[in-house]
Structures are given as structure tokens and as C-alpha cells.
Amino acid sequence: MPKIVVDPITRIEGHLRIEAQTDGGRISEAWSSGTMFRGMELILKGRDPREAWLWTQRICNVCTMVHAVASVRAVENALEIEVPDNARIVRNIIGGAQMVQDHVIHFYHLQALDWVDVTLALKADPGKTSQLAESISEWPNSSPDYFKEVRNRVQTLVDSGQLSLFASGYWGHPDYRLPPEANLLAVAHYLEALEWQRKFIRIHSVLGAKNPNLQTYLVGGMTTTMDPDVPEAVINIERITFLQELVKHVSTFVDQVYVADVLAVAPFYPDWFKIGEGTHNFMAYGGYPEVSINDPGSLFLPRGIILNRDLSTVHPFSPTEVTEYVSRSWYTYTGGDNVALHPYDGETNPAYTGPKPPYEHLDTDKKYSWLKAPRYQGQAMEVGPLARMLVAYASGQKQVVAAVNGALKALNAPPEYLFSTLGRIAARALETKVMADRLSGWVQELADNLGHGRLQIANTEKWDPATWPRSARGFGYHEAPRGALGHWVEIEDRVIKNYQCVVPSTWNASPRDAHNVPGPYEAALVNTPLAIPDQPVEILRTIHSFDPCLACAVHLTDARGRSYDEIKFW
């Protein structure tokens, strides 16, 4: 039987293609291919490292700001710059707000349609929907009239004959299992979440000027000046009050809508607690420093590695153990394509050897992706919310332990259920709760500093490139919504000599390596049932549970030995 192709995988960022071999109604083998390449790191070569964050942030704007903060941290690490406490806090608030907003968007707008049949909402009884809503949550928008209004909106859409974004859905697929009322409830929350996130994200506008593409980072701190009494200061009493307002209700929404919905939907799909895990290895760089990014022990979300699903041991993480293969990727290494290189030694020579477009199938026995294959100590690793929650849970991080135990109890599920497609979805919801609960504390820390006259926001001792050593290199990291993100920079003669990003979706969407070890998506899809091959809802469920971001995933390092003399900026 020919391979099944799903391309484009929609409801993700970037361009992802899945090819899969099926056997007896289940997937026996899968290949994940990133089909877009831009070359950010080549473009960065020779430019001012202080502005690298403005460029790298454009790698992806679903995950806006994550590549900005990783970039300034890499340069700060190279130049040994410690940022002021206020900059640490502001970066935590921005990052935490982004994680919460991004996870909510992901669940409702990118993932939910794999589990929710919008058209079935038309058959829902508003009164019964109201009863359902009130049985799972105290969220106030739960009256029969409210659900009647939402149902009428769906009816209007359907009656118009123009289903808009919903036109291409797999409605009526036999594996949509929710009762009509649950579908209507989910549609209502799809709409509410869209509205909610737009208001919530104004946190980014206050502290980041705008979203997408925040513009307040600096190597050495932030531009968000602080003074309680100066109206022109970016952070003053009035702005702090506004921030407090914005974060005040975030936990309510997350608990009463997002987490409640996940816990309500999951029991209809119990088999999906046993499908879709994959590599058995999970990695977190850790993030959100409570003291300093240079003190990994102070990270709110802890650092570590879980191997072979063994939650009894958290292995230490060392950035020196990260390498990348190009054996099955459209690049070559000068030392041969079967070696793995550390990012500092990374090289890139894009060399497309796939079929000339238009094509039907990739030659998956050879090279088949624009993604490299990152490995840790030679092993494929899953990164992201599930990895973070497992590492934190096994590390005894108390907010996470409480959230995970609470959810497992509510679902009457053992911890091993976490190793699955639904486990990944649940972990993302729980992480959102943990982060939402933390945000107001960081805003309060900022308010305290403001109130006590601790106002420094930028460390400018090394702003002038004349103060820099002739050469330096650094590693910057962040736990982005989709997982562990690392930037490696090498600076020489005041400009970027090498730059490399190893990003979450490169880990998760990785192709095979020199030893034919599949990446997490590829491993997770094996044994997935597929009821109707040309309606691959099941593939989408597992792939979406990772929250793919292919724009981030495809990148490349400096092309060693190639000269770009025409770029001179000094």
C-alpha cells in the first residue's frame, strides 16, 4: 500500500509534512519532514550581536519573544553580563504570559477540532449544555440562553453555506465521540478563548510595546524604565495597577475553562491515554529564574532529563551534550554526514537532494527534511509541556506535583497515562495553571521593587562593543511553550561569527539520525489507529498534541569556510 501523505499539516505554525506507512488499520512507520527553509543563521553572520534578538524573534511569531529572550541571554552569557533583577522579573512576566496565552490558543484554536465536531453542536440542547457546564465548572457563562446564542451563531454559519475556516473539517468522522452538548460547550469556549487572549496579551503591549514581535529587549536588560512617580516611565504606579488587573483573573479562566474542559473531554477518549507517546525520553533545560538565569537551581520550572519513562530519577542536563545530525536532512557536513556536531562546532551546507517539486512522495530512505536531528548524548528527546511537567513532577516541584496529582485523581488515572497523546494535552493544561498562578507573584515582585526604589532595568557596562573581548561565545536558553530552546552564539571582532538555534520543534519533529533512530513525532505515530486514511484525524491528534512549530524548527548554522565578505557592518 502506498504511503499516506498529510501535507500541509494545518493548525500548526510552519510547513510540516507527514508520510506514514499503514498496516492493518494502524500506522507501522512514519516520517516527519519540515518543508521550509529560510537560513536565519546565515543572515546573522557579520551582524551586531546586540541586535541579533530583533532578527531571531522573527524566526517565529506564534512563539513570539522566545527567540528574543534566548538571544539576549546567549549574548549576555558570552559577554558575562548579569541583568538587573527587574529585567529578570519583566522577562519572566512576559514569558509566563506568553506561555499561558499560547497554550490556551493551542488547545482551543489549534487542537480542539481534532476532538470536537463543530457541526454536532447544532444538535445540542442549550438547557442540557448549561447543566453540563455547571457540573464541571463555576465559570459564569453557562446559562441556557448563552448556549442558545452560541448555537444560533453556528446555525447562522451553517445556513450561510459558507463554513469559512470550518469548511474543510472532518465532520461526521466516526471517532468524534463527544455528546452534542459537549461539542456546543467547546465551541462556546473556542469563541471565548479568542476574545480572552486578545485582552490578556496586552500584558505584552505594556511590557513589550506590542505583540507580535515585542520590542523592549536589550542585551543587558530591558527598555521598560521604572519610576513610580514619572508618568513617562514605562513601568509606573498606573502601569503596575494595569498589569495587576490583567493577571488577576487569569487563573480563574485557566482553572474554570481550560483545565475544566480538558478534564471533561478526556474521559470520552480513554484509549488516547495509551496512544502516542514515542521516545520515552524527556528533557527540560528549565526556565523562569527566581534568582538568576545563571543559577539553574533557581529555575521555577526545573531542569533535567527523564530516561526511559523512569520517574524515579532525574538526570542532570549539560548543554555540552547537545549535538545535531544531518544524516537524513538536506545538509552536508564537511566531516561526513554521519557525525554529530555540537552547536558551537556546527556547520551548514544546505544541499537539497529530494525530488524536484511538484512531487508526490519523498524518498524517505534517504534525506527527507529541512530539519536537523538533535540528540542528547546520542538519544532522541521529547521536549515541551509533558517533558517539563514530568521533570518537575519527578523533581518534587510542589506546584507541579499538586497540579498533576489533582488531575490524575480527577481522571482516576495512574501516572503512566501521562505518557500519551492525551497525557501531553493534559500536561499542557496543567502547566498553564501552574504558570497562571505564578504570574501575579512576579507582578507583585516588580511592584515591590518599584515601591522600594529599586529601579535599575538595564546593565549597560558592556553596551559599548569596545569593552568586549576579541572573541567570546555563549549559550542562552528559555523554556518556550513548545519546549527547550537554546541559542549558541560566537562573537569575534564585535560581530557574530557563528549563531545557532536548537529549538523545541527541531527536537520533536526531528527526522531520523545516522543510526536510523526516529524523532519523537515519528516514534509517537507508530501504532496509531487510522479509521479512514484520507481523513487522518488520528494523525492530527498526536501531532497537534506536540504543538508543532516548524518555522522555528528549520534553521541552519554558519556555513563554515564560506565567505560573505560583502556584508560589513563596522
Next chain:
Amino acid sequence: MHGGEDRNVGNAGVWNVEGEENMESNLMEALKARGISRREFLRFCGLMAGTLALPAGSIGQIAKALEARRRPVLVWLEFQDCAGNSESMLRSGHPTVADVVLNLLSWEYHELIMAGAGTRAEAVLKRVVEEEKGKFIAVVEGAIPTGADGAYCTIGGRSALDIIREVCPNAAITVAMGSCAWDGGFVRSAPNPTKAIGTSEALPGVRVVNMGGCPANAVNMAALLTHYLAFNSIPELDAYNRPLFAHANLIHDQCEKRANYDAGRFVEEWGDEGHVKGYCLYHMGCKGPEATYNCPTVRWNDQTSWPVKAGHGCIACASYRFWDKMSPFYKRLPSVPGFGADVTAGNIGAAFLGAVAGATALHAVGSAVRRRVRAGADARTKPAKKDEPREKEE
């Protein structure tokens, strides 16, 4: 959606809603069924009329024209992109921009958020091109690579170039949203590893409206679409085929810090007293004096802020090929601010950079020069001269 709290929508959105009396009740019924309240809709029309600088009486015309029984179809193509422009629409923050635009158009193909994948998605695009030929709106996001036979960006096994050439010539209007779709953006920056180009270069002979910005501001995109829906035409464009309503003025001339500039009060170091007090960021590399855009008035995320307000200089993200031409971003502009791109510091004399009083005086001269230059260039038809690329400092 549910009514948002009342907020001042700022200069661009202040609008007298007396025209609402003319609105037909069946329109209101139709909007209600789509979850939009009368008040929200009027606020939206007001914001659009303000952004487009239309006379107040036009709200009735906008409202009436938007009462289409059949919604125009929109397809949104993503190529070498970061989804920043898609997200700009989704996170616009204004209570109604995304709602109204999403509800007044049938948004049928958009990989980021559409329900179906793979062959289902491809089938939608094919159907729109065939059945809506000459009627649908095509939005392009991201650059188009021409290297490696198009293999740097494929969707369903087809190259970006292949897809755009099939779809856009059949559209009623093609909009390149954001820097990458307009001019190739950062993807096209030196050394342009994938030989990326912008939409109009990929589509010779096809008229493309360019929405500058990285990303483009959603309010401007909404205004463009509204104008098109309401008047069946595109608003006046500048020399780069960008809407004049968004590009008629320099950032510098609209900047809230302008008084500090005029008084010679500059930030000299990040976090210094001047920075806290909101002084001018020109010495820190702000490109506002050479960039056009309505960022200072429309602002971002429900008009909450914009870069200069938040303490960072403008990077001229809505200017032509700004990545190469406006970087390094922390290097002070060589031109005297206020004189425009073609009058450099060298012409005027370095004394400007030293003396505060001199700066103010010279600025007045600069403004006069610029006004004259603009008048000569016929600001209505060729206003973009001031924003044209400088030669890169080598």
C-alpha cells in the same frame, strides 16, 4: 463575542457615531446572529473611518456595503513566514477587528487555523480558485524562495512559486501582508540564502497591495479590507503600493516624544534619567525620522502601546527592505532627523549633532526643506520618496 468594556480608541478611532440612525435593522439582526453587537460594530466602523481618514458620514455607507448576503471569500497563503501577520490579526486586541473581519469574509483557506489538513486543505484552495475566480481576496504572508527549484518551501509537494502563480492571478485583489511578503523581508536579507523575493516580484503583471510592517498592524489590514468591501476599491496607494492612509507621515512627525526632540532632550544611555523621563531615542538608533507608518497613532493591541512609548527606538519595520537598509539598529542615523533621507548630516554640518539649541533651529530649517521637497514630489501620488532606501553604509 460579548461586548468589551468601553475604551477610548484614541485619535484614529474617535468618531462620531450619529450615522448609526441610518443603519438598517436587518443588518443589525445579521450581525447579532454572528455574535457582534450594534455598539461593537459601530465602534469598528468608527475605527475604520478614522484610520482611513474618511468623512464621518461614510459610516452608513460602510455599514450598508458590509451587509452582503454572500460573504466574499478570502484565502491566506503562508510561505517563508513566521505567522506574525496571522497572529497580528488574531491578537489585534481591538474588541472587534478580528471578529468583524472574520465574520464579514468567508475565511476559507489559512493553514494556521483551518480545520482540515492535507488533501482536504488542498481541495479548498482548488475550489476557491475555480469557483470564485476573479472574486476572492488572496492574502500572502512570507517570502517566496526561488532557489533550489522551489524546494526551500513546498506545500503538498508544490513550490511556493507554483502555488502563488496559480492562485493570485485569479484573485480579485492580492494583498502582501508584512515585510516578507512585500519585499522578501528578513528572509531576503544578505546573503539571501534561498534567493527569496516578494510577492509582486513573483507575480509580474499582477497588482499587489503591499502592507508594510513586521508584522503589519492588524488595524491597517482591517481598514484595507473594509475599504475594499465597502467601496469595492482599494484606497489610495503610495509609490510602493502601500496604502497612503498608513504611510502618509513620518513616524518622527507623529511621535509622542517629538517635543523632547525639539527641545534637544535625548536618551544617551539605556536606563538613564532621560530614558526614564521618556526623552527622544534618536541617539539610541531610533529610525523614526526616516520611516513612515501610522504606528504612533494606531498603536498595538487595542492601542495599548508601541515601541517608542515602551522605551525602544523604531526599527523602521514598515520601510522598504528595512532589514538591510536600516540596520545596524542601534547605530544613530547618519541623516539629520527631520530632513528626510536625501539630506545627510554631512550636507548640513556636524555642528548639528553637538549643540542642542542648534539642533532645534536646524530642525526648523529641515522641516521647511522637507515640506518643500514633499510639495515638489506631489505628496498624493508619490509620497514615498522620503522613505525610499538609503544606500547601505559600507
